[in-house]
Amino acid sequence: xxxxxxxxxxxxxxxxxxxxxxxxxxxxxxxxxxxxxxxxxxxxxxxxxxxxxxxxxxxxxxxxxxxxxxxxxxxxxxxxxxxxxxxxxxxxxxxxxxxxxxxxxxxxxxxxxxxxxxxxxxxxxxx
Numbered sequence: 001x002x003x004x005x006x007x008x009x010x011x012x013x014x015x016x017x018x019x020x021x022x023x024x025x026x027x028x029x030x031x032x033x034x035x036x037x038x039x040x041x042x043x044x045x046x047x048x049x050x051x052x053x054x055x056x057x058x059x060x061x062x063x064x065x066x067x068x069x070x071x072x073x074x075x076x077x078x079x080x081x082x083x084x085x086x087x088x089x090x091x092x093x094x095x096x097x098x099x100x101x102x103x104x105x106x107x108x109x110x111x112x113x114x115x116x117x118x119x120x121x122x123x124x125x126x127x
Contacts, residue, residue, distance in 0.1 A: 001032045008074055017076045017107045024102040031096040033070030068094045078109035085110050
């Protein structure tokens with residue numbers, strides 16, 4: 001499920017991102033995306049490809065990884081994101097929900113650390 005008001009468009013600094021063509025209220029689920037769950041052995045191979053930057057750690061013990069479908073791989077990162085994601089291990093989905101009111105035309109961000117306001121440095125900034 002992806003709300004029909006969401007669209008992908010170019011950004012000034014990050015290639016492309018997910019935007020909304022309508023105002024959204026805080027707490028709105030804007031996407032529920034299926035995921036493809038993979039093993040640790042699969043992760044070793046994926047880490048050698050560009051897909052490394054698009055996978056999520058998965059499972060209660062984070063001993064697996066997953067590739068989300070839908071728009072999830074296109075949301076850009078912000079330490080003060082306007083959306084957050086939640087993993088449903090039983091149903092193999094990731095849902096995206098707004099954490100504040102969003103203006104029409106605004107880009108939607110998630111925090112790649114998992115919590116919308118977690119400021120721990122990310123793998124691509126630690127270099």
